[in-house]
Amino acid sequence: MKLFSTALITLTIATIGFTAASADEVTKPVAGTFSGASEHITTGGVQIVKTADGGAVVILDSNFSLDGAPDPRVGFGKDGVYAEAADLGELQNLTGVQVYIVPASVNVDDFNEVYIWCLEFGVPLGVAQIS
Template sequence: MKNNIISALIAAALSLTILLPTSARAEDHLQSQFSHTIDYITEHGVSVVRSSDGGNLVVIETDFNTRNRSELRLLLGRDGMFMPEADLGPLARVTGLQVFKAPPGLDIQQYTEVHIWNPQHNVIVGVAPLK
């Protein structure tokens, strides 16, 4: 119940952030789909949106799911590698909407991918190229 309430609040906050009076430009919203590695299935959407305060939000979409049940973390990366300095935190669950706020000093333009990483086994379970 508590997780449902938190998810609903995050979704409402995200909707308000996106629907503010200033219209979003194409460069303020990036969308992609997770692909999976040979051993893991991770699928569906992820978006990066600019928040009203000028920061960035990485949004795992409502249809997201992965079959990996271990602790997972969301990181940004480039050239097929995640960057430890761009660790946005642990996933709260293996399905559904999740919103991650990028730290203020993190230049999101330097990254070309969103990674889901299993630190226990040091394996990437999903990658979404940012377009």
């Protein structure tokens, strides 16, 4: 998986309102690659970037793609279980780069998976193990 450059991550974080002023304030991202689930095709990579101020963002990479489904969401899970309380919101697009701000109430260290989740049917559409 192609990782984003530190400059792009810093620019993305600055653009969405975090106070990161330099690459030194961004921790090394954790990353994963999506695999499809529930007979859906989900591909591409994901990164979770934490900043020195305690904030975090989830970035779906330019190769991200979902074949479509009703009410797709982005969120976290652990060991094969989606965590509804860690829902980050609606999937913005079926393809391409997307950025999701992780609310302060969600500790990304508590999870080892990023999900694309179908809220309507309660099934995973894609899962990425993160490390």
